[in-house]
């Protein structure tokens with residue numbers, strides 16, 4: 534039989550994270566600092582209200598764009614938090630996770646061969662999604678020396694006639710970096726100068742431990758040029774509900790909705806109801822989760838540095854990205870041996886782009902007790918493999 538698989542799909546390498554999860558699945562008693570998912574259950578008030586709505590028979594499709602009540606609530610929140618005005622009728626689209634929002638955004642704007650600038654290390658899905666949407670990812674490396682912040686001058690260097698968009702993702706997965714407003718403002722000027730769009734994945738926006746998160750669309754001239762993606766998976770511990778939203782100008786939301794209506798129809802109604810509850814009543818519980826993450830963050834950074842795995846001061850998301858340069862191992866070897874010898878799962882930095890090679894990603898979306906135990910094991914492991 535001939536090979537029926539699409540060429541682009543064949544060319545995309547499998548996710549570097551998956552391989553580790555496949556090994557973990559065969560082992561007992563692993564402490565996982567590997568997952569990118571909150572260890573908290575979805576807050577009870579959200580689950581309870583959803584049970585109520587299931588009982589009431591909320592089991593149908595909704596409009597393609599999503600429940601108007603949810604779009605209005607999102608629109609109100611964006612105004613309250615960022616003074617951003619999005620019309621709930623035609624500038625907000627409810628998506629099945631930021632994952633779907635990202636795919637829709639890319640497919641809505643890209644013609645074959647269009648380039649999308651993406652900074653690395655970054656979330657594993659970006660490059661594959663750009664390729665599958667017919668685009669060409671153009672990587673800009675971010676560096677430890679710059680606290681993994683994207684620099685406008687590095688962006689400008691790779692702009693060509695084919696550049697259509699920049700995909701920006703802060704707070705960042707895997708580095709935990711946040712980006713300051715100054716840098717974002719410089720990037721915004723370049724976006725204007727070269728007539729580009731920005732896809733801004735702000736899924737970790739609430740998980741900012743110092744200062745305020747800057748929403749890219751708030752920068753001068755950027756609202757209409759930004760496709761803002763945000764969702765409920767991380768801040769509200771709602772990964773399994775698959776619920777998120779996109780906000781942008783009318784033309785872009787219309788184009789994204791067109792794809793969404795033929796491929797997805799709508800996001801699950803019960804998850805949309807849950808999202809309304811999260812936005813209306815979820816703030817204090819979310820804050821308490823953030824405080825807990827922050828406590829863990831301080832502990833893990835301090836301890837890794839003491840061990841000798843130099844760890845930059847990550848101020849966002851729930852990841853730290855220590856360097857393994859003081860060991861004799863590559864990032865892949867480090868992650869694999871640590872898993873097999875000490876039963877601690879971390880992710881090799883190169884899973885997030887070549888420039889992540891000398892690092893590993895540790896998630897602190899794991900209980901404090903488990904983190905403490907994992908750190909003891911990492912210390913033992915480090916003593917065996919240090920330079």
Ligand SMILES: Cc1ncc(COP(=O)(O)O)c(C=O)c1O
Pocket residue numbers: 569629630631632633656702706734736764765766772775776777
């Ligand atoms: C940066 C980033 N964007 C998007 C996602 C996917 O989010 P969702 O669950 O809303 O699809 C993740 C998940 O890990 C992520 O880290």
